[in-house]
Amino acid sequence: MKIKKAVITAAARGDRLYPVADTIQKAMLPVLDVDGLYKPVIQIIAEEAFESGIEEIGIICAPGDGERYTSAFDSLRSNLTKSFHHVDWAKIQAEKINHLLANVTFIEQTEALGYGDAVLCSEKFVNGEPFLLLLGDYIYVSQIANKRCAAQLIEIAQQENCAVSAVNPTIEHQITRYGTVTGKQLPNHSNLYQIEKLIEKPSLSVAELELQTPGLRIGYYLCFFGMHVLTADVFELLKELQNKGEMPLRLTPALQELALKEKYLAVEMKGSRYDLSRKHGLLRAQVALGLAGEGKTETLSTLIELIAEASIH
DSSP states (O other): OOOOOEOOOOOOOOOOGGGHHHOOOGGOOOOEOSSEEEEEEEHHHHHHTTTTOOOOEEEEHHHHHHHHHHHHHHHHHHHHHHHSSSOOHHHHHHHHHHHHHHHHEEEESSSOOOHHHHHTHHHHTTSSSSEEEEEEEEEEEESSTOOOOOHHHHHHHHTTTSSSEEEEEEEGGGGGGGGEEEEOOTTOOOOOEEEEEESSSSHHHHHHHHHOTTSSSEEEEEEEEEEEEEHHHHHHHHHHHHHOOOSSSSSSSHHHHHHHHOOEEEEEEEEEEEESSSTTTHHHHHHHHHHSTTHHHHHHHHHHHHHHHHHHH
C-alpha cells in the first residue's frame, strides 16, 4: 500500500470562532509554526501531509472558498517575493507556497450535509487509492523529533497494508468530544489494536459498558486523533448510508462497517492534537507549537512572565 494522496476537510464555517470566522476562513487564521514563521492554519496542516510523503492534497471547502484560498496564497507569495526577495527564509517560504498551489485541488462541498458527506466529496479526487484524511481545524504536534504525526500513521498503514486510524488514550470526562473505539491489542504490538467497535461521542455510561479496552489505564479510552489512513472502500459504505437516508451523513458509522468488512487498525499516536474550534483551542495550539519549535525558550519565558504578571494583579 502506497499513500500518495491526502484529503483535508475544511468546509465548516467555524461558528464557535464567531465573529472572527465571519470575516476570514478559520483555516486562514495565522499561527506561529515550529519553524518560527507565521502561517495560515491550512498551510501548517498541508505541510504536515507533504512532509510525511504525500504528493497531492484535496481540500474540501465551502462554495467559493477555493478561489479565496488561491487568491490569499497568491498574495502571500507575491508579498514574499517582492518585499523580501533577497532574504533566504522568504525564498524558501515562497517555494513552499508554490508547491502547495501546484499540488492542491480545492473541492467544494455544495451543502453542509455532514462530515461523512465532506469525505464523500473527495471520491473522484482519491480515484480508488488509499488516502490520508486530516481535519482542517486540528493542529498536530509530534513527540518524535523530525517525524510528523502523519508520517507515523502512514508508516503503520503501509507496513500493515490496511486502513489505520490514529488514536490517543483519553481521560473519561473528555470522551464525549471524540469518536471512541475499542478492540484487541495485536500480538507483539503495544500500540496497535484491531478495531472492533466505534461510537461517535459516546456518553460515559455507554463507554463503560461497550468501549473499555484491556491494557489501558483505568478511566481512559481510545479516542480518535483526527487523522486516518482509509481505503477507497469507505466511499461505497458512505453511499450505502446515504441511500438509507442518514442525514447528516456521518463518517463513524461507515468506519464501523469498514471494521466489519476488512482489516482496520488503531494506532496510539506519539503526539497531541489541538482542536482550534474549541474555546481557547487556538491559544492551546499556539502554545504547543511554540514549545515544540525553535522558539521554545522564548515561549517558556513569555508564559512565565504572563503568569507572574497575573499573580501580581
